[in-house]
Amino acid sequence: MQDYFPIVSFLLVFTVVFALLMKTEVLGKNKFIQLVTSFLLAIIFVGVTSARDYVMRITPWFVVLVLCLVFVLALIGFAGKIPEGFHKGIGIIFVIALIILFLVSAYFTFSDTPFVDTLRDWVSSPRVYGALLLVALSAIVSWVLMKTK
Numbered sequence: 001m002q003d004y005f006p007i008v009s010f011l012l013v014f015t016v017v018f019a020l021l022m023k024t025e026v027l028g029k030n031k032f033i034q035l036v037t038s039f040l041l042a043i044i045f046v047g048v049t050s051a052r053d054y055v056m057r058i059t060p061w062f063v064v065l066v067l068c069l070v071f072v073l074a075l076i077g078f079a080g081k082i083p084e085g086f087h088k089g090i091g092i093i094f095v096i097a098l099i100i101l102f103l104v105s106a107y108f109t110f111s112d113t114p115f116v117d118t119l120r121d122w123v124s125s126p127r128v129y130g131a132l133l134l135v136a137l138s139a140i141v142s143w144v145l146m147k148t149k
Contacts, residue, residue: 009052012059014042058105065098 018038027033045051122128 005056006046006052009055010042010046012055013045014038017041054105057108058102061101061105062098065101 018034021027021034021038022031027037045055
């Protein structure tokens with residue numbers, strides 16, 4: 001089964017990227033450019049082992065989460081009238097659970113690589129803290145200026 005993981009991850013990435021490019025039309029309406037871009041991104045993705053491992057770890061859990069959502073929505077549907085505001089609450093809970101799932105899976109996938117140590121050192125450097133502080137201050141100043149107009 002593990003022999004097919006690169007093929008499955010290639011097809012998954014290719015399909016998702018192509019669908020996103022078609023829907024958003026970021027590269028225009030030319031399908032050839034969208035296909036080539038999707039193909040190149042999928043090839044790069046398959047070449048990076050840690051990224052492929054991440055997708056292979058997260059995909060089954062994503063399916064489990066979607067199945068849980070379907071079951072909960074089926075129970076709500078059988079219950080009759082759905083209470084007001086219940087749709088948004090369940091949706092928010094599942095999105096938060098999905099984000100937590102992605103982060104936990106990413107941690108277990110990338111924690112043993114030197115990339116994580118390099119990234120941790122870079123993020124904790126004073127240059128990055130200064131840049132983040134400048135971005136935050138710029139956002140606050142922009143918000144204040146827009147609010148006064």
